[in-house]
Amino acid sequence: MICTRCKNAMIAWIQRNLVRSCQFSSSSRRKGYDDTIGNLKIGSHTRVIFQGFTGKQATANAKESIAWGTNIVGGVRPNKEGEHLGLPVLPTVRRAMEELKPHATGIYVAAHQAPAAIEEAIEAEVPLIVAVAEHIPLHDILRIHSMLSSQSKSRLVGANAPGIISAIGHCRIGFQPLPTFSPGHVGIVAKSGTLSYETVASLTRSGLGQSLCIGMGGDVVAGTNFVDALRVFETDDDTECVVLVGEVGGTAEEEAAAWIKDYKKRTKDPKPIAALVGGVYAKPGRVMGHAGAWAAPGEGSATTKYNALEEAGVTMVDHPAKFGGVVKQLLSSSGRDLKGIMKSASNAAAEQKRGFHTYRPRPPFGTTMSSNPQLQQRRLHLGTQQSVTLLKEYGIEVLANPPPEDDSRLLVITVDRTARSPCIIVSPTTKEDQIYQRAIHIPFEYSSGPTKADINTALEGLQMDAAPPATKAVAVDLIGKLITLYHAKEAVALEVRLKISSSSDKLEIYSPNLSFDDAAYRSTKRHSELHQQRDLSLEDPVEVSAEADGIVYIKLDAPTPNNEPRNIGTLVNGAGLAMNTVDALATHGGYAANFLDTGGKATSETVKRSFELILQDPRVKVVFVNIFGGLTLGDMIARGVILAFKELEMAVPVVVRIRGTNEKEAQKLIADSGLKLFAFDDFEEAAAKVVELSQK
Incomplete structure (x- = not known):
């Protein structure tokens, strides 16, 4: 049952932010895009084209989809015209719209090519655009949503x-x-x-x-x-x-x-x-x-x-x-x-x-394995001194020694996910237990920036509307400079803390926390000078080493109820399932030592490498392998588990739960291995066994 404090906080948040977001989305600027929701009703009537149609992965996907019954009517390949899979290939999406009359397009190109492909589909007024690629730069997506918000023909799913x-x-x-x-x-x-x-x-x-x-x-x-x-x-x-x-x-x-x-x-x-x-x-x-x-x-x-x-x-x-x-x-x-x-x-x-x-499952588009290190890095966080230096380049002076937090204020330039645009977040306090209740999100147009009314709202949210004119002018200038930096370096979030000096009314700026979009660098090599400043010495070496293999590994160390030990190693495919596995174990009274996502491209070697990462943590008393074989093949995971047992010194018990694609083959491989593994089909039974082993 929801507690009174959470309920009051939730009500306050809805009154403060959701109403504003709804007003923002129902304005003339957003109304057109809302009218495209009906385009999501696909079915046997839907005529589909593929962009990147002749590519290897698109071809394999199209064959499977056609065999299943999807009405694919052709595709697009820039500067090419002809036939593929017995269907027409046209050089532009506009030509495809004119000649094939599609209701939807699937974008089957790599992340660095996807923004241009999506924009071409919007300009051609394709009713439904489906973008599956991972690692599309955030600011490219924000620019695309700026286009979508001003039209009423195309709806986007993804990316x-x-x-x-x-x-x-x-x-x-x-x-x-x-x-x-x-x-x-x-x-x-x-x-x-x-x-x-x-x-x-x-x-x-x-x-x-x-x-x-x-x-x-x-x-x-x-x-x-x-x-x-x-x-x-x-x-x-x-x-x-x-x-x-x-x-x-x-x-x-x-x-x-x-x-x-x-x-x-x-x-x-x-x-x-x-x-x-x-x-x-x-x-x-x-x-x-x-x-x-x-x-x-x-x-x-x-x-x-x-x-x-x-x-x-x-x-x-x-x-x-x-x-x-x-x-x-x-x-x-x-x-x-x-x-x-x-x-x-x-x-x-x-x-x-x-x-x-x-049907033969294949990896998602835009997530092919790469030898490039740090593949799975999601954001670049700059250290304090690096942040101070960068802000100085944009005319923002930061205090070397942060003042006491009393009466401090929070200013952030980041993303409003509801408005699908950048936003200013302001709070009159920096106290962690109050920010959720008091912070205000102020979305603004990506290309034109905030209006004068938006800036005034930000000042009110900072409780600076009654401040001396010179102090307010500095705050307005600061917001403008942070937004300039946000665009120029493709930031994810730029956070600073503010305080009005009691002796001089001067606005003091301190404790910068700046993060930038890693995909802009990984996909397109933009801002290399910035991303090369990443200081690996400040990060967990095990987490860093995991990136080279396309694995997301995060050590978990937050306090647990009654100080229960975090002694369960987890190995999961998919970020959502990995988070849920950690959560579900806790409901059974067990606590994970790590979050580990092998990704949709897991191989037997990746699984073996995941075991190596997990076993470097001396806290781990049992390993839980929880796999749902959607794109990942269950039998391949099973072979990886067996490989790890044979090549690593497994001193801790392992519980394996594999469901989904090729689950029977996987379960047979585990059963026939002769190894001391605990294999289950049911998650509840597997989780109970894991917790039991962790408590011995």
């Missing part, structure tokens, strides 16, 4: 998302693992790809199937969010129940909770809704695998999101494997025809099996 798929209409635009999906009547919207696959599998095993599944994606800014998806599901006749899969970072879950409250009030027979939120035990201040899995000042935690949804009447679960049983119960208790829903799903699934026979 860094598995895409969108209509199981009931056999239309896939993305790289979702097809054998996991089954036609049915449950709508899904998720930030995490892997968590969505396990959710889908749970529903499929329960005989429910899915209607429409929307991958919101794990980037900082999503083209389609939870509220957008909920508006589609509300009027979709094929959807009887909705599942939301969220995680730490942003405010999309709180906004969904507010929408759900209103929906339940105005609807006589609302569709039941279940949800999961990952990252309850995420490490504060760290990017947890997904580029968007971090909370800005004034944003709530995963717990805040969980409480908001629960307060809105959403049924919460702690692991996606539970969704099947929970949704069945929700459908039954809501008075819906559960038997009829399951019969319809069963008939549709039987038809699907007759029409689709082969």
